[in-house]
């Protein structure tokens with residue numbers, strides 16, 4: 043690129059204080075081992091628009107990030123010019139509690155947002171990874187990150203009702219609206235959920251909220267076999283229970299999680315974490331039913347409430363990564379609900395054959411399996427390929443969410459995107475004709 | 486275009502679809518001239534009635550090659566003229582593609598062809614304890630294909646969401662005839678959310694030929710409450726009062742006095758004709774939850790001056806409460822020869838204020854407006870009553886209905902919550918979106934339909950063309966620059 047010239051322009055748009063170019067500063071933001079030439083911290087939408095105009099004109103590649111917690115998601119970038127962080131777009135703009143709707147700038151952290159909403163006893167009903175590491179609203183939207191709460195509330199797809207975006211050519215537009223029901227024009231917010239920064243930079247989001255339930259309780263219960271777990275899952279799903287989360291955990295994860303929060307679970311086997319959030323009496327009655335179903339399958343469990351319950355869910359979502367992210371691989375499989383147990387056992391078999399360390403949890407009512415593996419690169423690569431074939435043969439998918447560059451150069455990050463790929467590429471090239479936004483990483 | 490193309494085109498259609506699959510006689514085409522927005526009519530040249538996605542693809546390919554515009558059509562119950570034919574264009578009706586392909590209860594999915602009627606999905610899974618949540622009032626006739634195109638809602642979307650929250654996969658015939666599979670039975674797939682885009686695109690991005698739907702478990706308990714108020718403003722304020730207390734009912738519906746009277750006259754379901762407004766609140770879920778929440782709702786209503794509060798004792802009484810609400814549109818025929826259904830959305834918290842303004846507009850125009858609406862999500866359906874035989878009343882009604890949209894948008898809302906923009910509301914889209922917003926939508930349309938043949942002339946206020954994808958801004962060739970060559 044006409045690097046130094048563009049960087050000078052960026053500095054004149056943002057001021058030197060908002061552009062990091064020193065080598066230790068930029069190294070902190072490296073992606074898949076590549077170091078950006080500069081990291082930009084715009085303070086407002088106009089500045090983002092000006093930057094993207096320059097970048098489009100000069101063919102400077104721009105990688106949008108929030109706090110950067112999901113930087114490893116995507117193919118290895120073919121080249122890396124600048125990172126653009128939305129961190130300084132950090133204001134919650136409006137919280138209309140009576141409408142259960144709030145509008146926020148995209149760089150606000152989920153944690154900060156929840157704190158603000160909590161003042162009115164409301165919340166954004168997602169609990170994805172990395173919340174404690176500063177995951178931002180924009181980043182969560184762009185990566186469609188979700189957590190165990192999706193069983194009850196869905197993902198950002200269900201919650202994002204409006205947004206403002208700066209397109210690659212600097213055009214600023216808004217999509218959706220500030221009301222929960224709206225079908226005027228195309229549903230542009232949907233396009234941006236999971237778009238991974240390839241179609242524009244989200245500057246503002248309007249989100250649908252929920253009231254904080256009166257009480258929450260979790261039953262952590264282990265079973266003698268994976269099959270028993272799976273049967274219980276199906277039993278619970280077809281009952282009239284309204285669960286907020288239903289997570290299936292592999293023995294190693296159960297061990298690790300219970301150890302870290304100091305819960306005693308006698309049997310070190312596959313377990314379910316079943317969460318119910320509701321008015322007080324409904325929690326008690328539903329939990330009684332949950333326990334009845336689990337007892338029938340000889341489950342042994344403990345009830346977790348209050349602060350330890352929050353910790354429990356935080357650990358389930360983040361656990362292996364809370365320890366260290368060195369050489370860990372994170373995968374996400376999307377499969378049929380009825381295939382979850384099969385994927386689990388296939389996965390366990392593959393990992394034990396290759397002596398890989400495996401942590402696995404599944405949003406069992408959604409057919410999502412979150413997998414963390416540690417081991418030798420070649421073994422990991424072959425495991426991923428086999429597992430992907432297995433998932434895809436059942437009309438599912440397997441995506442690499444984080445991996446070392448060595449591993450990424452051996453296996454495809456996304457897998458088969460399907461017959462819509464050509465159309466996705468047309469969308470990408472129409473929205474970003476100069477190909478500057480996160481090129482090569484996704485679509 | 487001379488009409489020669491029509492003869493050749495008819496033969497092509499007959500070859501693809503057979504004699505049962507093409508309508509070309511004038512008297513039979515009349516049925517396709519309009520949807521439920523009957524004020525606008527255009528006779529299509531032909532109607533194609535494909536039975537498979539491959540046939541749809543062949544017809545679309547033919548249109549693409551011959552530059553013939555086409556309009557997809559389900560049951561024709563749309564209220565915004567979405568299925569209104571295009572001049573010199575054909576209609577592709579999906580009504581013969583009406584099979585339920587797969588019922589998968591353990592995975593909570595049903596796969597259907599687009600012509601399947603909404604209520605048949607619930608009928609097919611009901612015995613297993615499941616149902617399909619989006620329930621537009623037209624559900625006994627409207628099709629899933631139409632629901633997908635309009636992103637239809639219903640009376641329970643406050644809690645359960647609209648069509649887009651229940652569609653996981655689509656098969657789509659793109660405007661160049663290519664058949665693509667989007668998403669599927671699993672909750673997530675890599676790539677852009679194309680299903681999310683096609684849902685609600687009003688038939689402009691392609692023809693949907695298969696839909697994978699999410700079904701949900703029937704709730705343990707359903708309880709319906711009926712309350713009357715002297716003032717509709719109090720009913721409105723109750724609605725945000727209820728959600729403010731942390732209760733999210735399955736649905737909340739309000740009817741005003743004019744509406745109550747016409748419904749009572751039409752079907753006699755026992756509504757008190759002197760009430761200023763009726764509010765229906767439906768709670769569903771686990772027994773304990775519903776039992777705990779009902780008193781909260783009741784106390785909010787009392788705080789807002791509710792008069793009579795009744796809770797349905799059984800499903801018969803519940804049906805009776807709902808019967809009036811569900812007959813609200815047709816009942817208007819009792820008190821007015823004609824009416825126009827408006828569909829605007831406002832923030833819940835502004836209900837009282839906006840209803841006041843609608844009342845003022847009604848006075849200003851000298852036309853009656855009956856209010857019936859999905860109050861829980863702020864989706865108003867003001868019914869503007871007029872007499873089509875009185876000169877200019879129709880236009881006055883339209884103008885009044887348009888002014889209501891301005892009030893909705895000014896309050897922070899939308900020009901349509903579920904009926905779509907279609908043909909009817911094109912000119913109002915600019916109330917919400919400026920040029921760059923519309924331009925962005927057009928980029929999307931152009932990614933799907935470069936020639937603009939798929940349901941053209943709808944949604945966008947002014948026609949927009951596409952630059953071929955990948956075409957870079959024009960740069961002069963060096964030879965041209967030097968004046969050594971010209972481009973022809």
Ligand SMILES: Cc1cc2nc3c(=O)[nH]c(=O)nc-3n(C[C@H](O)[C@H](O)[C@H](O)COP(=O)(O)OP(=O)(O)OC[C@H]3O[C@@H](n4cnc5c(N)ncnc54)[C@H](O)[C@@H]3O)c2cc1C
Nearest residue numbers: 559560561562563567621622628630631634638688693903
């Ligand atoms: C009395 C009455 C009550 C109503 N109540 C509600 C309500 O409560 N909530 C609500 O949301 N709506 C309601 N509607 C509106 C209407 O029923 C819905 O919009 C419905 O989804 C339309 O379905 P349809 O099959 O009739 O579609 P049509 O009217 O035939 O078509 C609607 C649009 O969908 C497109 N289309 C149809 N099939 C396909 C396909 N396979 N692929 C691509 N595009 C396609 C058409 O081109 C058109 O743009 C009501 C209508 C009436 C008459």
